[in-house]
Amino acid sequence: MLPIGRYRKQGFLTPNDQRQTSILVNQIIVLILRNRISHDEAKSHSFSNRLAFPGGVITAQNPPGCLDYYPSPPVYTWTDKFGSLTHDDIAVISSAETIYLQGEDTVHLKILKVDGTLVFDKCDESKLNAYCILVTGTGRIQAGTSQEPMITGGSAEINLVVDDGESTPTPLTPPSDIELGGLGISDQETKDALKERGLVVVNGGTLSLFGEPRIESWVRLNANATANSSSLTLDSSPDWRAGDEVLIVSTDFSQDQAEVKTLQTAVSGGSTTLTSALAYDHHGVKENFDPLGGSDIAWEIDERGEVALLTRNVVVSGQLVDYGTYIDCGHVMFHNENLQPTPIFQIAWTDFNGLGVEGHKGRYPVHLHQLRDISSDNSYVRYCTIRNSKNRGVVIHDTKGAEIKGNVIYNILGRGVYFEEYYKENGNPADQACEIRDNLVAVLERSFYNEPGFDPDDDVAGIYINNPRNLFAGNVIAGSRQHGIWINVAHDDSNWSWLSTGNHGFRNNTIHSCGKRGITQDSEANPTLQKIVGAKVYKCREQGMWLRTKGKLEIFGNPNSNVGRSWVADCRAGIYPATNGIRGYGPAEVKITNLLFVGESSNLGTPDPGKGWETTRSLAQDEDDFVDHDMRWDVLTGVESYDGLNIVDNCRFAEFHDVTLPTSHGERFSGCFTQAPQYADWSVDPRNSLSNLTFHNVDRELYFRDSSFGGATPIPFTQANNQIANNVLIDLDDSLGYGQGGEVYIMPYTNFLVELDDQPPVLDATLNSTLNAYVLENSDTVNYGQVTVKVNDATVSGGVQPDYLKVWRDFSDGSGTTMAQNHFYCKTINDEVQIRNEFPFNAPEQGKNSSGVLVGPKCYYTLSWFKDSGGTPTAISSSEWPKDIDVNYRFSEDVGHVVYLEIERESVPQNIFIGSLTGTIVPMVNLSSLLNTTEDHAWTHIGSGSTGRLVVKLTSRFLDGQPLNEGTEVKVLVR
Numbered sequence: 017m018l019p020i021g022r023y024r025k026q027g028f029l030t031p032n033d034q035r036q037t038s039i040l041v042n043q044i045i046v047l048i049l050r051n052r053i054s055h056d057e058a059k060s061h062s063f064s065n066r067l068a069f070p071g072g073v074i075t076a077q078n079p080p081g082c083l084d085y086y087p088s089p090p091v092y093t094w095t096d097k098f099g100s101l102t103h104d105d106i107a108v109i110s111s112a113e114t115i116y117l118q119g120e121d122t123v124h125l126k127i128l129k130v131d132g133t134l135v136f137d138k139c140d141e142s143k144l145n146a147y148c149i150l151v152t153g154t155g156r157i158q159a160g161t162s163q164e165p166m167i168t169g170g171s172a173e174i175n176l177v178v179d180d181g182e183s184t185p186t187p188l189t190p191p192s193d194i195e196l197g198g199l200g201i202s203d204q205e206t207k208d209a210l211k212e213r214g215l216v217v218v219n220g221g222t223l224s225l226f227g228e229p230r231i232e233s234w235v236r237l238n239a240n241a242t243a244n245s246s247s248l249t250l251d252s253s254p255d256w257r258a259g260d261e262v263l264i265v266s267t268d269f270s271q272d273q274a275e276v277k278t279l280q281t282a283v284s285g286g287s288t289t290l291t292s293a294l295a296y297d298h299h300g301v302k303e304n305f306d307p308l309g310g311s312d313i314a315w316e317i318d319e320r321g322e323v324a325l326l327t328r329n330v331v332v333s334g335q336l337v338d339y340g341t342y343i344d345c346g347h348v349m350f351h352n353e354n355l356q357p358t359p360i361f362q363i364a365w366t367d368f369n370g371l372g373v374e375g376h377k378g379r380y381p382v383h384l385h386q387l388r389d390i391s392s393d394n395s396y397v398r399y400c401t402i403r404n405s406k407n408r409g410v411v412i413h414d415t416k417g418a419e420i421k422g423n424v425i426y427n428i429l430g431r432g433v434y435f436e437e438y439y440k441e442n443g444n445p446a447d448q449a450c451e452i453r454d455n456l457v458a459v460l461e462r463s464f465y466n467e468p469g470f471d472p473d474d475d476v477a478g479i480y481i482n483n484p485r486n487l488f489a490g491n492v493i494a495g496s497r498q499h500g501i502w503i504n505v506a507h508d509d510s511n512w513s514w515l516s517t518g519n520h521g522f523r524n525n526t527i528h529s530c531g532k533r534g535i536t537q538d539s540e541a542n543p544t545l546q547k548i549v550g551a552k553v554y555k556c557r558e559q560g561m562w563l564r565t566k567g568k569l570e571i572f573g574n575p576n577s578n579v580g581r582s583w584v585a586d587c588r589a590g591i592y593p594a595t596n597g598i599r600g601y602g603p604a605e606v607k608i609t610n611l612l613f614v615g616e617s618s619n620l621g622t623p624d625p626g627k628g629w630e631t632t633r634s635l636a637q638d639e640d641d642f643v644d645h646d647m648r649w650d651v652l653t654g655v656e657s658y659d660g661l662n663i664v665d666n667c668r669f670a671e672f673h674d675v676t677l678p679t680s681h682g683e684r685f686s687g688c689f690t691q692a693p694q695y696a697d698w699s700v701d702p703r704n705s706l707s708n709l710t711f712h713n714v715d716r717e718l719y720f721r722d723s724s725f726g727g728a729t730p731i732p733f734t735q736a737n738n739q740i741a742n743n744v745l746i747d748l749d750d751s752l753g754y755g756q757g758g759e760v761y762i763m764p765y766t767n768f769l770v771e772l773d774d775q776p777p778v779l780d781a782t783l784n785s786t787l788n789a790y791v792l793e794n795s796d797t798v799n800y801g802q803v804t805v806k807v808n809d810a811t812v813s814g815g816v817q818p819d820y821l822k823v824w825r826d827f828s829d830g831s832g833t834t835m836a837q838n839h840f841y842c843k844t845i846n847d848e849v850q851i852r853n854e855f856p857f858n859a860p861e862q863g864k865n866s867s868g869v870l871v872g873p874k875c876y877y878t879l880s881w882f883k884d885s886g887g888t889p890t891a892i893s894s895s896e897w898p899k900d901i902d903v904n905y906r907f908s909e910d911v912g913h914v915v916y917l918e919i920e921r922e923s924v925p926q927n928i929f930i931g932s933l934t935g936t937i938v939p940m941v942n943l944s945s946l947l948n949t950t951e952d953h954a955w956t957h958i959g960s961g962s963t964g965r966l967v968v969k970l971t972s973r974f975l976d977g978q979p980l981n982e983g984t985e986v987k988v989l990v991r
Contacts, residue, residue, distance in 0.1 A: 094120045101125070103180035104188050107146075108199065109134055111154050117142035117172070124180045127191050127210070129199050130155035130221070136172035136330075138164065143173040145181065147188045148210040150201065151221035151359070159330050160226035165365065166329050168228055176213045176334040176346030176371075203353040212379055213334060213346035220357035223350070227330035227365030231255045233399045233422050234324035234456045234492075237264075237300030238286060241321070243622070246280070246290040249300065250323060256283045260327040263426055265458045266529040267299040267321040268621035268634050269555050271495025273529075274426075274459050276326065299619040305612075305670035307712040314575035315612060315668060315712075317585045319528070319554050319619045322494050324424040324456050326401055328367035336406075342374040342465045343406045349383040358387050364398040372407030374429060375466035380408045384415040391417030391449060403427050408434050408473070409457070418450045425457040430473040431480040431502075432457035432493070438482050438506040448485035449519065458494040477502035477536070478527070484512050484543070487520050493527040493534075500527030500534040500556070503563075505541035513545045524550035524579050527560075534587065535561040542603075543567040550580045553587065555621070557636045559656070560584035563606060564594040572609040575668075585614035588636035589690075590654040593662045595701075604701075607663040613654035615672035615686060615714070635675070637684070651719055652686040657745055660701030661907075664689075665708050672714040687719025687787070691743040691764065698845060699856030702744040702800040703907050709751035717752045718745075720764040720789040742840065742858050744769060744800050754784060759794035762787070768825065768840040769800070769858065799863035801908040801972060801984070803915060805879065806854040807844075808900040816896040819844055819884040821855035826876045841882065841889055861913040861972070868912065874947065876916040878965075894922050894962035899991075902931070906985035908972035913984075916947070921966040924957045927991040928968075937988055943967060953986065966990065 091114045098107050098115075106127045109115050113132040118140045125146040136142050136159035151157055159172035166172060179185035196207045209216045217223045232254040239249035241264065248264070256262070258279055266273035273296040280291045298321040306312040334346030348371060350359045361384075373379035381402050387395075396419035402409045403426040410420055413436040425432045433455065437446040457478035466472040473480075478493030479501045493500035503522075505512075514521040527534035534553035546569045553560035561584065563569060571591065573582025584590035590613045595604035621634030636652075654669050655662075669688040677684055688711065692700070711717055720743070747760040754760060763769045763781070770781035770790045781792040805821055821842045844853040862875045881897055882889040897920050905915055930937050930953060937953040940946040946956045952971035959965050972984040 090114070091116070093118060094122060098122070103182075103186070106195070106199070109155070117144060121145070124177045124188060126188055127195065127199065129201075130157060132156075133158065136160070136166075137170065138166045138172075139170045141169075141171045143175060145175045145177050147177060148191060148213055149174070149176075149215045150199075150206070150210060151215075151217040151223060152201075152219050153221060156222040156224065158222075158224040159366075161224065162226055162362065162364070165226035166228050168329075170228075171329040171331070172225070172227075173331045173333065174215065176215060176332075178213070178335050178337055206351060206353060209347070209349050209351065209378065212373055212376065213344065214379070215332065215346070215348045216351060217349070217359040217361065218351045218353050218356070220359060222360040223363065224360075225330045225332070225363045225366040227328045227367070229365050229399070230325060232325070233365075233401075233424055234322050236320040236322055237298060238320065240300045241294055241298040243295060243297050244293050246293045248288050248290065248323060250283065250286045250288070251320065253283055253286045254325070256288065256325055258282050260325060263322075263324040263326055263424070263458065264294065264298050265322045265324070265456075265494035266296070267319055267555065267619060268296070268529060269531075269557050269636060271459050271497065271529050271531070273298075273622065274495055296622050297620075299621075301618075303617050303619075305614060305712055307670075307710070313578065313581065315670065316581075317554070317583050317612065317614055317617060318552070319585065319617060322456055322458070322492055324401075324426070324458070326367070326403065326424065326426070328365055328401055330366040331369055332366065332371070333369045334371045336370060342376070342467075344373045344376075345371050345406050347371055347373055347379040347383065347407070348381060349378065349385050350387060351385045352387050355388075358390055358393060360393055361395045361397065363396070363400060366400045368400060368402045368405075370404045370406075371402075372405040372429065374406040374463055375470055375472070376407060377467065377470040380411045381405045382410045384410075384412045384418055386414040387416075387418075388414070389416040393417070395419070396421065398422050400424075401426065405429060407463070408432070410434070411436060412447050412450060413437060414446055416447070416449050419453075420455060421451065421453045423455045425455060425478075427459045428457075429461050429463045431476060432460055432478040434473075434480045435482045435486070438509065447483040450486040451519075452479065452486060452488050452491060454490040456492045456494060457496075460496040460498075462497055475499060475502050475536070480504065482506070484509075484514060484522075484546070485520050487518075487523075488525060489521070489523045491525045493525070493530070495529040496531065498530065498532045499536045500530045500553070501525065501536070503535070503537035503539060505537075505539045505543070509541050509543075512541075512543050514543070514547050515545070522546075522548050522551075524552075526552040528554045528556065530556040532556070532558045533562045534559070534584075535563065537563045537565065537569075539564060541566060543569070546570070547572065549573065549582070550577075551582050551584075553583075553590075554585040554617075555619070556587045558587075559589045559592045560587040561590070562592045562594070565606060566595060566604050568603050568605045568607075569593075570607045570609065571611065572607075573611055575610050575612070581612070582610065583612035583614065584654070585612075585617050586619060586636075588652060589656050592656045592658060593660070594658045595660060603661075604659075605661045605663070607665070608655065608667060609665045610667065612668045612670070613672075613688065614670050615652050615654070615688075617671065635684070650685060651690045651721060652684060653690045653719070654688040655706075656690055656692060657704050657743065658692045658700070659698045660704040662701070662704040664706040667708075668710045668712070669714055669717070670712040672716070674715050685719050686714070687716050688714055689718040689745065691720055691745070699802060699804065700743050700858060701907055702802050702858045703746065703909070704744065705746040705748050707748040707751055716786055717754075718762060718787050718789060720762070720787060741768065742842075744858050746794075754787070754791045755793055761790075761792040761794060761800070763790045763792065764788075768823075769860065799861045799909050799913050800858055801861045801913060801915065802856060802858050802904075802906055803877070803917065804854050804856040804904040804906070805919070806902040806904070807898045808902065816881075816883060816892050817844075817853060818855075818881040818892060818898065820882040820889045821857075822880040822882050822889065823857050823859075824878040824880070825859070826878065859915060861908060861915050864910070864912045870912075870914060874916060875914070876918065878918045880920050894920070894964070897921060899925075901990045903968065903970070903988045903990065904985065905970040905972060905987075908984045911971075911973045911984055913972045915970055917968050917970070919966045919968075920964070921957070921990075922961055922964040925966065925990050927989075928955055928966075929989055931987040931989045937968070953988070955988075 103124045108129045109132040111131040118137040121143040128146040128149045130151045133156045160166040236251045238251040277290040280289045304316045306315040337344045368381040371381035399422040401424045408430040409425040409432040435447045462476045477499040534556040548571045574580030593606035672686040675684040745762040781790040823840045842855040842857045881892040938951045940956040955968045
């Protein structure tokens with residue numbers, strides 16, 4: 017292959033000689049193309065190393081054989097074609113032309129339009145500078161190929177600039193619509209992208225960048241790297257050289273402990289040294305908690321920090337301009353204008369450094385913009401660095417089949433990898449069938465600027481998923497100011513699943529060092545089946561995983577596989593499983609199986625300076641979080657049981673311990689299980705369960721919150737009467753070890769759900785002060801269900817919308833013998849779906865024995881309407897009581913269980929009927945006949961005016977056609 021670019025002059029060349037030079041060089045290339053001269057001859061320089069011309073002799077300055085692309089003529093060097101251009105000029109490479117860059121540092125152009133081919137010599141150090149660049153049609157920019165990439169010592173830089181680069185810079189003139197239109201550019205979206213300093217590839221254009229390939233783009237530590245040391249031990253021996261720049265990520269709670277360093281020595285045998293010492297500790301060893309002292313991999317965690325290579329010899333960058341309110345660095349966009357041919361991007365080992373226009377829609381370092389289906393185009397971004405971005409990292413918009421693999425995405429303002437589109441049913445691709453694999457994303461900050469129309473990244477995440485129909489596998493999120501991975505599936509999107517195999521799903525991702533949560537799914541979507549497989553999460557300040565679903569979600573791992581294992585360690589809370597808080601819109605089930613939970617490992621981290629902690633390790637909590645014992649922070653826990661249905665099975669727990677804090681802050685409690693971390697108003701499924709659990713070296717298996725922390729002080733009204741106090745957790749096999757080997761109920765330290773010793777013994781429970789919870793052995797007569805009363809716009813009938821439903825419990829016969837300690841003020845929940853308010857509460861129910869006979873006392877509840885008067889519940893007058901309500905009785909342990917509900921109502925209903933269920937509700941003449949009837953569902957009205965009450969008997973059963981695992985339900989509509 018021939019060098020045709022830079023020549024050393026030996027004599028004087030006239031302009032005519034220069035033209036002859038180009039002609040002769042073109043002829044030589046044609047001979048090569050026609051096999052008249054072999055590539056080997058060219059590379060060995062055997063036919064000539066000197067080209068003679070009438071005016072003198074020139075000798076090749078570069079080693080022969082560097083150019084690796086053989087286009088048809090005419091072929092020019094940059095100097096041949098554009099040597100007379102000056103700063104702020106416009107350059108066009110026509111479709112018939114090929115231009116080579118060989119060591120040039122070009123003038124700073126206003127516009128470069130590439131309809132032909134622009135090639136960087138892989139052996140030279142070349143720079144292309146322009147305000148904006150458009151590659152379109154048959155246009156192509158190339159630096160290396162997949163077979164012959166850039167070599168050591170060569171480099172290619174594309175710089176998006178704003179001035180002429182002189183010592184006293186003169187700004188370039190941004191292109192106008194008229195200038196762009198004069199170049200044949202008609203699409204307004206393309207024009208706008210160019211005017212904001214875009215490298216824009218459209219309509220079949222190609223960007224082909226292949227930097228020098230290295231053995232690894234990132235690896236892990238294989239020994240602890242301590243503060244003040246300058247040596248690293250890696251888990252492999254990549255071909256990283258002295259002078260290479262590397263990133264050592266944080267392995268503590270703060271992403272700010274990530275460090276960029278330069279290698280002083282090449283990696284040899286997995287070891288290297290740095291030119292300067294580390295400022296922080298970086299964890300680099302695995303740890304095993306096998307109770308038998310062995311090496312059972314099911315008890316192993318791996319918190320070894322990642323080390324990434326940042327150095328690349330192909331660079332796309334933007335000149336930084338600070339406008340005060342935002343920063344502009346230019347951007348790269350691949351765009352499909354009006355269904356034209358799709359642009360091609362084949363990019364590997366390239367550095368996208370310092371790009372993005374802060375807070376501006378569509379102005380990102382790598383933007384795949386409405387490319388449609390590119391599955392067969394072999395387009396990809398592999399082993400690149402996308403770093404120091406002012407607006408996100410990789411953004412995928414309405415594009416199918418993109419591959420983003422092995423990249424290092426570092427120091428990003430906004431989201432690292434962002435899927436912009438929800439799924440579309442109209443046939444558009446909408447960001448699906450993409451492969452996001454083996455990327456390292458580290459250090460993400462939130463921007464507080466956004467132009468009108470830009471959806472701000474209020475929830476910063478390493479990967480932000482709007483469409484689940486993609487593959488997310490083997491990625492590492494190593495530091496985010498807020499979240500690691502955010503899953504935000506459209507609420508009406510139910511036709512999808514994530515499986516453990518296949519071309520879409522969520523598998524074997526690692527997340528750590530996040531300011532809030534590792535994985536967040538705040539979506540009420542109803543997937544057929546969603547599986548999160550092999551997730552590994554550590555050192556996240558709030559929760560390792562915070563997951564909401566209306567469908568079926570399973571978090572599981574293969575405890576016997578390095579790849580498929582799932583574990584959560586060193587997070588304030590391991591997993592917070594949530595559904596939609598308002599039941600009735602899907603199965604809403606979260607199942608956690610085969611996970612390892614570790615409270616605190618040997619990864620001590622670097623304690624935050626100035627916090628005053630008298631501990632030897634960093635804590636998830638800041639000191640300020642302990643003011644008044646903020647309940648979000650007061651328990652180190654594995655699973656925070658929330659609304660449910662939550663099922664925890666076959667999991668392992670290790671190293672959960674209390675910590676004594678300075679006197680002013682008291683104790684940080686621990687428990688492998690606890691309940692919701694704030695005073696939640698949402699309903700809590702009484703079927704939440706755990707089974708087949710193993711514990712090793714824990715202070716307590718469970719700790720239930722309440723505001724008095726063990727009952728030392730009275731519980732405030734607004735806290736005691738909340739769903740946090742209405743929680744039922746079933747230990748199916750006495751895994752916790754606090755029963756007699758059978759099924760056990762665990763409930764918070766409030767007595768609405770249990771009896772005290774002086775009450776009927778059937779519901780007697782034992783208060784366990786260690787757990788701060790009641791423990792109740794199961795029997796035929798002990799069962800729990802859930803009642804929800806939903807108010808349909810009370811003001812329509814002249815009523816007042818209640819704020820509280822006061823629930824009095826009476827286990828006698830409905831005679832009204834209620835006791836103060838047996839009531840619960842159930843707070844309203846705003847039902848955003850149907851614009852109603854509802855009041856859910858769990859309640860003991862009259863159950864059946866194994867012979868199907870009802871046993872135990874009648875479970876009778878009196879329901880009264882209250883409003884909020886300055887924080888104090890005040891009874892609503894009878895004339896304002898709601899009249900149009902729905903009553904739901906559901907989630908019993910079995911069919912045939914019974915509750916009785918007495919509801920304030922002045923007069924007899926005009927209509928009362930069963931909804932969503934075949935069958936009827938039978939009227940009774942009085943309360944006695946209601947209490948003694950054998951009918952499953954019955955009602956009567958007693959009293960009148962302010963003493964009027966509607967009384968209903970409801971019996972649990974399955975809805976017609978409803979799967980058994982979705983629970984019992986009977987619904988009564990009162991009008």
